[in-house]
Structure formats: C-alpha cells, structure tokens
Amino acid sequence: xxxxxxxxxDLGQPGGSLRLSCAASxxxxxxxxxxxxxxxxxxxxxxxxxxxGSGNNIKYADSVKGRFTISxxxxxxxxxxxxxxxxxxxxxxxxCARGVRLGSWGQGTQVTVSS
Amino acid sequence: xIQMTQSPSSLSASVGDRVTITCRASQGIRNxxxxxxxxxxxxxxxxxxxxxxxxxGVPSRFSGSGSGTEFTLTISSLQPEDFATYYCxxxxxxxxxxxxxxxxxxx
Numbered sequence: 001x002x003x004x005x006x007x008x009x010d011l012g013q014p015g016g017s018l019r020l021s022c023a024a025s026x027x028x029x030x031x032x033x034x035x036x037x038x039x040x041x042x043x044x045x046x047x048x049x050x051x052x053g054s055g056n057n058i059k060y061a062d063s064v065k066g067r068f069t070i071s072x073x074x075x076x077x078x079x080x081x082x083x084x085x086x087x088x089x090x091x092x093x094x095x096c097a098r099g100v101r102l103g104s105w106g107q108g109t110q111v112t113v114s115s
Numbered sequence: 116x117i118q119m120t121q122s123p124s125s126l127s128a129s130v131g132d133r134v135t136i137t138c139r140a141s142q143g144i145r146n147x148x149x150x151x152x153x154x155x156x157x158x159x160x161x162x163x164x165x166x167x168x169x170x171x172g173v174p175s176r177f178s179g180s181g182s183g184t185e186f187t188l189t190i191s192s193l194q195p196e197d198f199a200t201y202y203c204x205x206x207x208x209x210x211x212x213x214x215x216x217x218x219x220x221x222x
Contacts, residue, residue: 047211
C-alpha cells in the first residue's frame with residue numbers, strides 16, 4: 001500500500017524556520033515527481049512547490065519563492081520542505097502529494113506561525 | 116498562471132439528487148484536470164483524473180467530463196457520505212492551480 005506521512009509541523013516564530021518531512025513507502029519513490037500543497041485555516045488548497053524524481057527540476061509558487069526550499073533524498077524515500085523567514089500567512093496544514101497529477105496525499109502536518 | 120473558476124461555491128442538495136459542479140479554465144488545459152473530495156479534518160482524496168477517468172475504488176456514481184476549458188463533475192445519486200467540499204485541479208502547467216471549492220451541504 002502506498003503511503004505518505006508528513007511530519008515536522010510545529011509552532012514557529014515569525015522570521016523563524018521549520019523543516020517538514022514526508023516519508024514515502026509502498027511505491028518506487030525515485031520514479032515519482034512530488035509536490036507540496038498547503039491549506040490555510042478555513043481556506044482552499046494552494047500548491048506551493050514541485051520537485052522531479054531526480055531532484056533536478058524544481059518549481060515554487062511566488063508566495064514562497066526565495067523563502068522555502070524543496071528537496072528529496074531518494075535513498076531515504078523522503079521529501080523535505082525547508083521553510084525560512086516564516087510569516088503569519090504561512091499558517092496552514094501542509095500536505096505532500098505524489099506525481100504530476102497529485103494522485104495520492106499524506107494526512108498533512110500543521111504549521112502555525114505566531115509570536 | 117491558469118485560473119480555475121469553479122461553480123457553484125456552495126450547494127444544498129438531498130440524498131438521491133443528481134448534482135453537477137463545473138470548473139472553467141482561463142486557457143486550454145487539454146484533459147489535465149482532476150477532481151478531489153475533502154471532508155473536514157481529512158486530506159483531499161482524488162475522485163477523477165485525466166478529466167474523466169474514475170480513480171480506483173471510487174463509486175461509479177461519480178463521473179467527470181470535459182476537455183480544453185470546460186469541465187464537470189457529476190454525482191448521479193447523492194449518498195450521505197458525499198456531503199463534503201469538492202475541488203478541481205489543473206496540472207497542465209505550473210503553477211498548479213485549484214478551483215475555489217464547492218461545499219456540498221445537506222438540504
């Protein structure tokens with residue numbers, strides 16, 4: 001069974017940093033592109049970042065460009081999101097999603113940015 | 116960026132009703148569209164991919180149609196477990212964009 005499990009969500013300070021992880025299992029992780037999507041409280045879904053299976057192609061939404069960094073370790077079947085210069089508007093549930101078609105999602109991890 | 120305009124934003128319906136939700140893309144996206152269902156406190160779950168292909172394990176009362184700029188999700192006979200929020204997503208080009216969501220409520 002394919003499974004994605006996010007972790008690392010926490011209460012962060014404005015201007016601070018957090019690192020999210022997404023552990024994958026049940027499928028050939030290195031063969032799949034991956035994405036991060038977030039959902040602010042009571043709001044819709046927002047795509048924020050993409051990484052190809054090899055890690056050579058990366059894209060970001062304008063809202064996080066220059067502050068967030070996506071990466072992956074295919075040897076560890078893991079996806080990461082380094083979040084720097086946090087803002088209150090980054091408060092959201094963060095999901096990792098598999099493939100260019102975002103076919104399967106993890107359960108999400110909560111990030112709250114507040115002083 | 117491709118804008119996805121989803122309508123209606125909310126909908127009240129009864130068990131057994133037929134319901135249709137529409138997404139319009141600001142430019143052609145071929146059939147690079149998925150439909151998702153989200154219940155409170157849960158992750159989105161894909162129902163339809165490639166505009167009209169039913170995800171494995173999803174009941175056949177769900178169907179999708181369309182290509183280019185106009186897409187629809189139809190639920191042929193609403194069941195109690197179908198009351199949720201629905202989103203369309205385009206993956207034709209980055210940034211990936213979602214519709215605003217349709218909240219389907221019990222009448």
